[in-house]
Amino acid sequence: MTSTGIGAAVRRKEDHRFITGKGRYTDDINRPGQAHAYFLRSPHAHAKIKSLDVQGAKTKPGVLAILTGDDIATDKVGGLICGWMIHSKDGSPMKAGPHPALAQGKVRYVGDHVAVVIAETVGEAKDAAEAIKIEYEVLPAEVETASAQRQGAAVIHDVAPDNTVYRWHLGDKAKTDAAFAAAKHVTKIDLTNNRLAPNPMEPRAAIGEYDSGDGVFTLYTTSQNPHVARLVLSAFIGIAPEHKLRVVAPDVGGGFGSKIFIYAEETVCVWAAKKVGRPVKWTSDRTEAFLSDAHGRDHVTHAELATDENGKITALRARTIANLGGYLSTFSSSVPTYLYAPLLSGQYDIANIYCEVDGVYTNTTPVDAYRGAGRPEATFVVERLVEAAARELGQDPAKFRRKNYIKSFPHQTPVIMTYDAGDYAASLAKAMEIADYANIGKRKRESAKNGKLRGIGISSYIEACGIAPSQAVGSLGAGVGLWESAEVRVNPVGTVEVLTGSHSHGQGHETTFAQLVSERLGVPFENVAIIHGDTDKVQFGMGTYGSRSGAVGMSAIYKALDKVIEKGKKVAAYVLEASAGDIEFKDGKFTVKGTDKAADFGAIALQAYIAHKFSGQELEPGLKEGAFYDPTNFTFPAGVHICEVEVDPGTGSTRIERWTAVDDFGVVINPMIVEGQVHGGIAQGVGQALLEGVRYNADGQLVTASYMDYAMPRADDLPSFHVGMTVTPCPSNPLGVKGCGEAGAIAAPAAVINAITDAVGHEHVAMPATAETVWKACQRASQKLAAE
């Protein structure tokens, strides 16, 4: 390992520009002559637009245009799409209602886009928006996940009269039911996976621009996948053909999934730019972000676990209602189906699994992928069930898990996935050691002396990352392939530019990808530039989400580097006057086998470009190679997190005293960056477990629309984390990497809730486990004790 190669904790290259204020985010970009967009949003959760009069507002100072759903229709701007087709049990396709970028006749959630005002300044646009005359016929709103399908519910989309998008299932119902019938013990649990607002530090923003000279549109946008945005805006929404639309996603300040999707705002900005003949800029404020960034999670689930007389798990079944909000966001349909149910086997050998999922419309902000996307929901179900089962059976939760772990690989689960590698017991053992699990009883007694309740909770999570084999996801309904692309351009002086279809918005790709290049080509780390985020520069790529950039994005680079080395060997053969088969490449040097003849990488690069040593008939000049990498399987990062809490029974406050994470991410490129990803993921998972929760009132008004009411985790809510690793290399990609971006958020909620329930006498505790929630659980526990 070199000091900058694979496995080295290299400091992040990109941080110099970020911490010196030189980052260049969408809102930092100002185009000559730009105007500003302000979206008039629905104040009602569900209403018909009876009349909309913008004439008076158009005369307000500074106004360039006011556009509505009628203009969208006139210009035939296509609706926003949901790119993953889910079929119901009965074979019928999901019921996707229209999703115009500006409302047409009806609004379906508070914050829905009614009109856009384009003006010289944001202030003028807001003033004019207040002058728009609009009359609503307010309709009853459906807000609750569990009751959206009830008889007599307000119909949100005509296409789905029972507000049901699909009734989907996975697994063998008959076999699973039979296993339950034969079970010695059945554990049942009802869970709510709370709705979360993604809250990236940088709010969404967009600048649309149109060059009438060559008819080219440019969109600067906060995107995790600019090529996908261009594809959707071109092929589906119809803004412009792909070669006439450039999408730039510059520095992006966090996404957590919320910037995967193609939203109304960027669609409108790029469309409106041509209409007003000026660049059009929009930047979300924080409350707009709460209202309009796609939310995450929001499941209501009943789940059961069957065990035999030996405490062996024999079956699992779950029935989930997933709230998809007022419209289907870009990948919303896949999150509670194919990203959820295939993970319900967890780390356990479970022969029978059956899962039913109903996706429902409600009058709330659309729900889509959020850090973990389906996998945290699955982990929460599995790990709460397993914990509850262990306690009901009077077994130590760690032992119960170990007994039921999958122990040989590859392992075919009953729900699609083939786990390729792992050693779950090793992670558990290491985590228990770091967490000093053996002495928890002593620590519980010490807490009790101080009037406190201490609890410990395990979460054995697994995720499917490295998303994803294109054929496989295609067969499941995905509208796109999920490979990745790379191009490696070696410059004549031996410096290297890598163009990647992955997109970095906090992950540190400029560092980790450069480590791979430095390691494989033997060039100094500083001589490698990673270029991403601009469809004019980078070949088509699929972007960053689902912890895929290491496993898929870097594998594409790996493949391209192979080709560069092969080509370099051919050049070196001419330079070193040997046959190509005798050229070896190692540590940045081409050598002739069995001789001391050598040339370093930079010298060969120069020779490739000056092309004096070979003829054009023999070899093409230049040193530039591209590759597309399509994975052959998902990757399966897994691990064990152990959370230890102390609860103050007087107030119900929970303090996390200790956190142990032992993750198996396969081969680690940069342990410092991986640890950072784990820390961030745990913080978000703890946020979900203890603090965060989007709340609507019965009328569908968003009550948590600012940080005054939406509780984000802060540094003092978290302990210092003990992070350990185990490594089983991933067999399906050349680097052996699995992905680490989502693990913390997937593992953490169950660990926290299991720890709290342990502390409060196994009482059920819902997320977020606010002080009041935990206090009530303490009250119930002490009432039960008194009754006994």
Added chain:
Amino acid sequence: MYAFEYVRANSVRGAVSALAKHEDGKILAGGHTLLPTMKQRLASPSALVDLGAIKDLAGIEQRGRSLIIGAMTTHAAVAASDVVKASIPSLAEMAHMIGDPAVRNRGTIGGSIANNDPAADYPAACLALNATIVTNQRKIPASDFFKGLYETALEPGEIIVRVAFKPPSRAAYMKFRNPASRFALVGVFVAKKGSDIRVAVTGAGNQGVFRWRAAEEALAKRFNPKSLDGLKADAGMMNADIHASPDYRAHLVAVMTQRAVAKALGK
């Protein structure tokens, strides 16, 4: 934010006359409630009269037995003041618990009291410490000053000049924070000065800050947390929102009061 006139007053008198000139003008102290409200277009004062340049409105001094804090004194200044720490250490501690560093460096005692947010900390301190709110017109005992949610005894054109506190023999503030805003979900300031015991509660009441008389009576018999065992606050007068139910707030009032008494006793 809508357009407004900005006036920087050089004296309290100047501020009063500027306010008189602008119908619907507002006083700007630290601006930590007013400015966000204006940015959200929820308030549209015609003018802001900024008190920030009036020098003698800010400052802290011990004057005989009274601790005097100027209305424009920031929370950070109170928290860091050796004078306050020597005179009423619990007040310095309370000031340090307000908001975050940005809030503490801009927000002022006068602004906080005049706004009388039902979850603000200072109203509880003023009530428990039997403070006197001194305006350009009169002296108002804290017990007459706080009138309900965002309501005070201040008349139009009346500006808080300073607040005078009488140091207690024992006092402590316990705050249970709202996890989102970190305002007080329940804050209890307990003060004992001879036989006068005051328990002031913020964050919990549906009519803003209040004194919990039953606790005061119990503590008058013996100033000890045990005196409060089994005493329950009235849930019927507690606030209800997404962060806490009235029952839970009532419970927290009792817990925080016991803990404040323990803290006041150095336990």
